[in-house]
Amino acid sequence: MANEIWVVIERTAHGDMAGVSKELLGKARELADANGMKVGALILGAGIGDLAQVAFSYGADTAYVVDDGALAQYTTDGYVGTAAALAKKYQPALILTGAGFQMRDFSAALAAELDTGVAADSTNVMIENGTVSAVRSSHGGNVINTLTFAPGRTAVVSVRKQSFPEPQANPDRSGAAVTENLPGVPMRAKVVSVAPKQGAVNLSDAAIIVSGGRGLGSPENYYKLIPPLAEAVGGAYGASRAIVDAGWVPYEHQVGQTGKTVSPKLYMAIGISGAIQHLAGMRSSRTIVAINKDPDAPIFRVATYGVVGDANEIVPLLTEEIKKRTG
Ligand code: FAD
DSSP states (O other), rough: SSEEEEEEOOOTTTSSSHHHHHHHHHHHHHHHHHHHHOOOOOEEEESOTHHHHHHTTTSSSEEEEEGGGSSOOOHHHHHHHHHHHHHHHHOSSSEEEEEEOOOHHHHHHHHTTTOOOEEEEEEEEETTTEEEEEEEEGGGGGGGEEEETTTOOEEEEETTSSSSOOOOTTTOOOEEEEEEEOOOOOOOOOOOOOOOOOOOOOOOGSSEEEEEEEGGOSHHHHHHHHHHHHHTTTTTEEHHHHHHHHHHOOOGGGBBBBSOOOOOEEEESSOOOOHHHHHHHTOOEEEEEEEETTTTHHHHOOOOOOEEHHHHHHHHHHEEEEEHOOO
């Protein structure tokens, strides 16, 4: 087993390095420094040359690059097959990925290919005396588990974004770029074209989310209060399942166990009781603000700041005040 921690680099729609990959490079650097290890960035795609330098600036020592048209779009066969071939060749001790929908697919399939385990959707990762462990929640966020990997095999850990701070980039840092050819992996699926979803809501990428629930009383009230506040704070708007099921808001806005898992910097829950299934999707948010007229609502148990009162009175005042202050 090589003394190396790999970070699988993800890109934004514009081709830049995704924030979660920078966060993971920072964490990998910290773990590597504490354990006498090295950091490798695994960069797969087409036309991705300059990402290696970006990876060095965020802490990578080595960039393993496979730049091939066949990897222009994510496919399980292409990405997992390539990553597995390289991991078998270089034997990293740990592979870190984000935990968005593509990387959930990737990390599980990669672990299967490497005949190892995966700690999915983790919020922390540790290495002690060469043993890798990861922290993740289960049972709707009510149980926190620490999973420990058996030594001698590559550990695969997918990590929720914003679990770690984004490090400061150092453009003067450099490293070694190792260019590899696409291994002969079967490509059963071919992406013919990609069309952006009409009116798609990117809750998973939003740094601020304002969510509303049944306490708002009606869809008219939801749209009167929630999107304007979301716009004032520069965020996306979400919803509890109760109001998605009631047809007030489309499913892509739903946060929770059967909706999106989010961990923004700021999550505002307005007229949401805080059922465990809702908490499962948002309790790792950095700051949680709850507005609810019931002081005993369970949402207050996870809230950083709680406001007990009527959303109909508080939200318009809050929106106005924020607009005034942000000009
Ligand atoms: P309620 O529980 O009815 O809460 C409304 C809240 O609004 C109350 O706390 C009330 O005090 C407050 N309120 C009322 N009037 C006002 C006012 N004027 N001002 C301020 N506050 C007010 N739920 C999800 O959200 N996401 C999921 O993914 C999800 N998945 C589920 C999966 C399963 C298998 C199951 C069984 C359930 C799931 N649920 C999910 C449903 C979940 O259990 C709750 O029923 C749901 O979250 C409740 O939504 P709510 O908080 O909007 O409504």
